[in-house]
Each structure stands twice: as structure tokens, then as C-alpha cells.
Amino acid sequence: MSHADTMPKPRRNVELLLLVLALSVSIGANALISIDEQTSLDTDFWFQSSLLAAASLVFHVVLRLRAKYADPVMLPLVVALNGLGLAMIHRLDAPGDDTGNNQLRWTVIAMAVAIAVIWFLKDHRVLRRFTYISLAVSALLLILPLVPGISAGEILGARVWIRLGPMTFQPGEVAKITLAIFFAGYLSSNRDLIMLAGRKIGPMQFPRFKDMGPMITAWLVSIGVLIFQRDLGSSVLFFGLFIVMIYVATSRISWVVIGLTLILGGGFVASKVFSHVALRIDSWLNAFTEEVFGRSPGGSGQIVEGLFGMASGGLVGTGLGQGRPNLVPFANSDMIIASFGEELGLIGLFAIVMMYLLLFTRGFRAALGTRDAFGKLLACGLSFAVALQCFVVIGGVTRLIPLTGLTTPFLAAGGSSLLANWIIVGLLLMISHTARGPVDTSPMQPGRTPEAQKPAPVTAAGSRQDRNTTQTLPDAPTEAVKHL
Amino acid sequence: MSELTITALRFGFLLLLWVLIFSIVSAMRRDLMIGRKAATGAPTARQVRKNPELAEPAPAPAKQHARQLVVTEGPLKGRTVPLAASPILLGRAQEATLVLEDDYASGRHARLFPQGSRWFIEDLGSTNGTYLAEQQLTRALPVDLGVPVRIGKTVIELRP
Numbered sequence: 001m002s003h004a005d006t007m008p009k010p011r012r013n014v015e016l017l018l019l020v021l022a023l024s025v026s027i028g029a030n031a032l033i034s035i036d037e038q039t040s041l042d043t044d045f046w047f048q049s050s051l052l053a054a055a056s057l058v059f060h061v062v063l064r065l066r067a068k069y070a071d072p073v074m075l076p077l078v079v080a081l082n083g084l085g086l087a088m089i090h091r092l093d094a095p096g097d098d099t100g101n102n103q104l105r106w107t108v109i110a111m112a113v114a115i116a117v118i119w120f121l122k123d124h125r126v127l128r129r130f131t132y133i134s135l136a137v138s139a140l141l142l143i144l145p146l147v148p149g150i151s152a153g154e155i156l157g158a159r160v161w162i163r164l165g166p167m168t169f170q171p172g173e174v175a176k177i178t179l180a181i182f183f184a185g186y187l188s189s190n191r192d193l194i195m196l197a198g199r200k201i202g203p204m205q206f207p208r209f210k211d212m213g214p215m216i217t218a219w220l221v222s223i224g225v226l227i228f229q230r231d232l233g234s235s236v237l238f239f240g241l242f243i244v245m246i247y248v249a250t251s252r253i254s255w256v257v258i259g260l261t262l263i264l265g266g267g268f269v270a271s272k273v274f275s276h277v278a279l280r281i282d283s284w285l286n287a288f289t290e291e292v293f294g295r296s297p298g299g300s301g302q303i304v305e306g307l308f309g310m311a312s313g314g315l316v317g318t319g320l321g322q323g324r325p326n327l328v329p330f331a332n333s334d335m336i337i338a339s340f341g342e343e344l345g346l347i348g349l350f351a352i353v354m355m356y357l358l359l360f361t362r363g364f365r366a367a368l369g370t371r372d373a374f375g376k377l378l379a380c381g382l383s384f385a386v387a388l389q390c391f392v393v394i395g396g397v398t399r400l401i402p403l404t405g406l407t408t409p410f411l412a413a414g415g416s417s418l419l420a421n422w423i424i425v426g427l428l429l430m431i432s433h434t435a436r437g438p439v440d441t442s443p444m445q446p447g448r449t450p451e452a453q454k455p456a457p458v459t460a461a462g463s464r465q466d467r468n469t470t471q472t473l474p475d476a477p478t479e480a481v482k483h484l
Numbered sequence: 485m486s487e488l489t490i491t492a493l494r495f496g497f498l499l500l501l502w503v504l505i506f507s508i509v510s511a512m513r514r515d516l517m518i519g520r521k522a523a524t525g526a527p528t529a530r531q532v533r534k535n536p537e538l539a540e541p542a543p544a545p546a547k548q549h550a551r552q553l554v555v556t557e558g559p560l561k562g563r564t565v566p567l568a569a570s571p572i573l574l575g576r577a578q579e580a581t582l583v584l585e586d587d588y589a590s591g592r593h594a595r596l597f598p599q600g601s602r603w604f605i606e607d608l609g610s611t612n613g614t615y616l617a618e619q620q621l622t623r624a625l626p627v628d629l630g631v632p633v634r635i636g637k638t639v640i641e642l643r644p
Contacts (some may be wrong), residue, residue: 014511021504028497035490073508080504192571319494344498351501371623387579439623 008436010068011061017059018076023053026083029320033091036321047105048090052083055111063113065120067433071366074432077359077408078425081256082107084352084416085411088339092319092332099332099413106415113419114426124430128374132184134178141171141178142221146228158231158405172225172234173407173420176241176385177427183242184377186214187249191373204254215255218242218263223270230276233392233406239263240388245381249373284402300328303396303403304337310349310398315347332413334405337397353394355365360387363428369435379431382424550603550629550642551597558638559585567642571597574635575608588636594599594621602626603642605633612636 027049034045036328056079063070086107090100091379121127144162145151152161152168161168187194195210222239225231243259270277279298280419286292287300287307294301305328313323325331325339341349363383386409393412396403407417485537486592515626552573553565565572565582572581575593584593590610607614614621632639 011511018504018507020513021507025497025500025504030501031495032493035493073511076504077508195570316495316498319490320497322494344501347498348501351498351505354505358505358512362512 008069008438009290010064011072012064014197015063015072015075016060018073019056019079022057022076022264025080026052026087029087030090030261031083032319033087033321037281038318040403045426048086048100048310051104051108052079052086055108059111059115062118062249063429066118067429069433069437070429071362071432071436073356074359074362074425074429077355077362078422081352081355081359081410084340085336085408085413087320088336088343088411089332089413092339094326095363101411102415103418106418109415110419110422112409114422115424118430121427124375124378124427124434125372127181127378128188131182131189134181134185138175138178138182141175142225142229144171154230159229160234162233170414170416172231173231173416174423176234176237177382177420177423179238180241180245180378180381183245184381187245188373188377191249194246195252204257206254206258207252212258215242215246215258215262219259219266222263223266226266226270226277227274230274231405232277232280232402233404236263236392236404237333237385237388237406241381241385244384244388245377249377280402280404284399287399301397302335305329306335306341306397307399309338310341312344313342317341317343317348319343333407334393334403334412335397336408336412337394340411341397352411353390356387356390359383360390362432366428366432366435367388370431371434371439375431375434379435382428386421386424502549549601550644552643553582554641554643555582556632556639556641557634558636560638564643565605567598569598571595574640575610582640584635584638586636586638589638593635594633596627597624602628610635 002321030049034042056075059075059079063075086100086103089103093100145160149445150162151159152163153159155161155168160170160172162171163169171331194207200206218239222235226235239259239262242262243256246255246259247253267277271281272278279295281302283292283295283298283303287303292300293304309323309325309328312318317323320343323339323342325335325342328335328338334381337349337352340352344351360383363379363386367379367383370376370379389406389409392401392404392406393408395401396406407414410418551575552565552567555561555563560582573592573595574582574584574589575581575591576584576586577590577591580592590608590612592608593610594614595606595608597606603626604624604628605614605616607621607622612635616625616627617631618634627633627642629642629644632641
């Protein structure tokens with residue numbers, strides 16, 4: 001094995017090239033809309049385009065400086081999706097609406113936060129120390145919307161928002177990141193324990209009852225979210241995230257079987273007990289009957305109008321700015337996929353789905369490449385969270401599954417979702433940086449104790465400057481130190 | 485603006501979307517090393533087809549599975565541990581599967597775990613390191629039958 005072959009390439013120039021292409025998609029979409037609305041290319045258009053381009057280029061430069069081995073296609077994919085979303089939201093704004101500019105503001109904030117994550121978090125393994133802190137933070141974030149005073153009350157049937165000054169924020173979006181950190185930290189330390197014990201029934205090995213504790217807890221949390229926050233989507237997301245991470249950690253199919261049984265059981269009971277769940281399922285199964293269509297609340301009007309919108313788009317779509325997607329309620333958030341289906345057609349919608357798919361595969365590629373169990377689990381969990389969210393939303397809009405209130409990552413109008421997803425991208429980029437970066441295979445220098453090799457905490461910024469020269473160390477020291 | 489231009493722009497935009505996707509896929513293609521020299525330096529399937537001499541000799545058939553771990557040197561010399569499907573912790577700590585009475589071993593020194601049909605050894609950040617066939621471990625590596633693994637003064641081996 002010669003050294004030259006295995007030398008990883010940063011490939012930042014490829015990223016720049018793809019980023020220019022992605023920006024031309026985003027700005028092109030915006031330009032097409034401006035042309036169609038006969039507003040010509042006004043100052044608004046130039047301001048938005050240059051702000052997005054500048055923010056993306058700053059992100060790119062930060063990657064060059066701080067994470068030069070990071071995955072080269074992730075940033076262009078996300079910028080293209082975010083840009084398409086911005087253009088569509090701007091297009092759907094009625095005169096006087098400010099959603100488009102608000103989304104642009106949040107995009108810039110979210111990118112700044114993701115840049116901060118990359119800048120200050122030089123090694124994702126530091127997050128492992130916050131395993132139980134992230135559990136506490138997740139619990140806090142999930143409870144916040146129920147606390148009187150901070151809670152923004154019930155909006156559109158769900159209690160998931162909190163009030164922060166003039167804005168509202170959905171803490172549940174950030175909770176999926178902290179939960180993924182907790183699951184990754186917990187499972188990477190305890191998976192041997194969970195894996196070892198168990199009875200064999202048929203072809204599958206089932207875990208001991210006392211090892212089911214975390215699973216039951218995750219299930220109860222999901223049910224709690226469903227009952228108290230009335231948010232079916234987040235409930236499915238949290239539990240799905242847990243099932244996938246425990247499956248990845250232990251490679252036991254029995255966990256998936258147990259998890260699916262619990263979720264189907266819970267879902268069945270919920271559909272009998274809670275009217276909002278029952279209405280969702282009814283408006284999914286009987287969407288086209290007249291009484292369900294016109295029912296309010298919980299009718300299928302939104303889904304059916306979205307379907308008709310997509311049907312009128314056909315194969316190639318009506319063209320950006322030429323359809324009538326604004327006839328559908330929440331065309332810029334829940335139903336933005338239907339808006340794209342109408343204006344870009346099946347070909348354009350598939351391009352968007354393809355972008356999500358590529359993003360997901362890149363997340364998993366980072367998980368495969370990274371050498372520590374915590375990083376693997378975290379990358380799997382985070383990219384799966386994005387994928388599951390896409391599936392639940394796009395499946396709901398196309399009437400494959402009941403429509404639930406999750407946001408389409410990067411596309412839909414909504415600041416908290418945008419912020420959370422950009423943080424996820426920042427973390428995935430950091431993990432892919434360690435996954436693709438050079439590995440040191442030479443023996444450790446004598447006289448260095450494991451303590452000295454431990455990744456330095458975030459605050460000790462300068463001491464880790466030599467990371468790429470002293471090379472990535474096995475993650476084991478932290479693990480061993482923890483157990484000693 | 486004329487109808488024709490708008491239609492052209494409409495289709496041009498869809499084309500642009502897919503141009504982006506195909507450029508990304510082709511950028512990834514290089515990353516996956518399809519049709520190129522694989523990252524390990526091993527010849528690819530295509531290269532082997534074209535130049536049969538590149539093909540590595542076929543692996544020995546009917547590989548024996550490791551069934552036990554034998555201590556060949558050190559204070560515990562002669563001790564054997566049967567290998568089941570579960571990982572084995574080596575170290576001085578009491579919870580270790582094989583408790584090493586060796587001053588040069590760390591509490592949780594190394595971990596031996598099965599994956600597929602092979603056993604892998606992983607150093608758990610020990611002070612003095614773990615050596616697989618005289619090579620210090622920096623990551624998890626497969627352990628073949630009869631290859632010595634040294635931990636402090638102890639040497640272990642896998643046997644069928």
C-alpha cells in the first residue's frame with residue numbers, strides 16, 4: 001500500500017464549483033419568479049441573491065480553514081435546497097407578507113450558527129461528554145412549550161411553540177439534535193451490555209427485560225409528545241430516531257420488531273382515544289369523500305387541494321410563478337412540496353427528492369468513514385432524522401401516509417426547523433471531516449499518556465491546532481478514562 | 485417577455501436542476517472510487533479482468549473459526565478462554581473477561597470482538613499499547629488464527 005494512494009484529498013475546489021452551480025439554481029429560481037411576476041429584477045432580488053451567495057461563500061471559506069477534509073457535496077446540496085425554498089416562499093408571499101424576508105433572515109442566522117459549530121467544535125467526540133447533559137436539555141426543550149408564560153399556547157392544534165420576544169420558536173426541532181447526541185453517547189458506551197444478554201426466540205435474540213428500559217422511556221416520551229403537545233409528527237420522529245440508533249448500535253433486528261410493535265400499538269390506541277389522531281387517519285383514508293373534504297377542523301381539504309395542484313403540474317410543471325399553489329392552505333410550509341410539484345412538475349419534484357437522497361447518503365457515508373462508535377451513531381442518527389422527516393412530510397403530502405405536522409427540511413418556511421437542520425449539517429460536516437481526513441497509522445510516540453492524547457475541550461482552542469499533523473487519534477482514550 | 489423565452493427558461497431551469505444533481509453524483513463517483521484505483525491500493529475488479537496477473541491468490545478455502553483464546557506467555561500462561569459470540573474485555577479491571585495480572589496492562593486494556601466470521605482487537609486507550617504481530621494497534625484490526633497479540637508481558641493467541 002503506497003502512501004500516495006491513500007492520501008486523502010480535501011476536494012474543496014470541487015465544492016466551490018458545485019456551490020456555484022447550486023447558487024445558480026437558487027438565484028435562477030428567484031429570477032424566474034421575478035420575471036413571471038413582472039417585477040423585473042428589482043433591488044429585493046439583488047439583495048436576496050447576494051446575501052445568500054455571500055453567506056454560502058463564507059461557509060465555504062470556513063470549511064477551507066477549519067474542516068478541509070469535510071464532505072464536498074453536502075454544502076452545495078443544502079444551499080440548493082435552501083435557495084429553492086427561499087424562492088418558493090418569496091413567490092407565495094401575498095403583497096405585504098414578510099415570510100420570504102423572514103425566512104432569509106433565519107437562513108443567515110442558521111448558517112451563522114452552523115459556522116460557529118464548525119469553528120468552535122473542532123472534534124465531534126467532545127460532544128460525547130455531554131451525553132447526559134443533552135438528555136436533560138432535550139427534556140427541558142420538550143417541556144418548555146407546556147410551561148405557562150413561555151408557551152405560545154396552542155397554535156393550529158399543537159402546543160409546540162414558545163414565545164421569544166416577538167418571535168415564536170419550536171424547541172422540539174433542536175431537541176432532535178440533543179436527543180441524537182444522547183442516544184449516540186449512551187448507546188456507544190452501553191451497547192455491549194445491551195447486545196450480550198437476551199433470550200433467543202425463533203431466529204431472533206430478544207433483549208432482557210431490564211435492558212428494555214431506554215426503549216420504554218423513549219416510547220413514553222414519544223407518547224407524551226403526542227398527548228400533551230398534540231404533535232404526531234415529532235412523536236414519530238423521536239421514536240423512529242431511537243429505533244434506528246439502537247438498531248445501528250446493536251445490529252439486532254429484534255429491536256426494530258419490538259419498536260414497531262410498540263409504535264403500532266401506541267398508534268392504534270391513540271387513534272381510538274384522541275380525536276386529533278383519528279381525524280388525521282380518517283382524512284387520509286377517506287380523503288375524497290365530500291363530508292371529510294369539507295370538515296373543519298381535520299378535513300382533507302388541504303391534502304386534496306395539494307394533490308390537485310400537483311396533478312395540474314403534470315410532468316414538467318406550470319413553471320415557477322405560473323401555477324396557483326397559493327390556493328392550498330399553508331402552501332409555503334406544510335405543503336411546500338405540493339407547491340413545487342405544481343410549478344416544477346414531476347421532473348422538478350424528483351430532483352428535489354434526489355437532493356434529499358444524496359444528502360442522506362452523504363451523511364451515512366460520513367458515518368461509515370468515521371472511526372469512533374460515537375461519531376458513527378451520531379452521523380447515522382442525524383442523517384436518519386432528516387430522512388425520516390422528508391419521508392413523513394412528502395409521504396403525507398402525496399397521501400402515502402397520514403399527513404402530520406413536520407417541516408420539510410430546508411424548504412419549508414419556519415426558522416426553528418431551518419436552524420436545527422443547518423446545525424445538523426454543521427455536525428455532519430465535522431464528522432465527515434474526521435472520516436475523510438488522514439489517519440495516522442504510525443505507532444504512538446513513547447512517553448505520551450492517554451490523558452495527554454485526549455481531545456482537548458472546546459475552550460482550549462490553540463492546543464488542538466496541530467490536529468492534522470499529529471493525526472487523528474483513536475477515540476478510545478476518552479472511553480477508557482471514563483471507565484477507570 | 486415573449487412566451488417562447490419564458491417556456492425556454494422554464495425547461496432550462498429543470499435542466500439546470502438535473503445538471504446540478506448529475507455534477508454532484510459525478511463528484512461522488514470519484515469519492516467512491518468506481519473504476520479507479522481503490523483507496524487501499526488494491527486493483528479494482530475491472531483491472532483484474534483486464535490483467536489476470538493482478539488478481540490476488542484466492543484465499544485459503546474452508547477457513548477455520550477461532551474457538552478459544554490461549555495465553556501463550558506471561559503470568560497467566562496456559563490459561564484458555566472459550567470464544568462465544570460476545571466481545572471479550574482484556575485488562576486488569578475486575579469486570580474484564582480475562583483479568584490480566586500484569587503490571588504493564590491497563591484496567592481496561594483492549595477489547596476483542598467478533599464481526600462476521602472474524603475476531604477484531606481494539607485497543608481501549610491503554611498506557612502501554614497493544615501489539616498485533618509486533619505492530620502497535622491504532623485502530624481495530626482483525627486477528628487471524630495463531631497471530632500473537634501482546635499486552636504488557638502477556639501474549640495471547642486465537643486457536644481453532
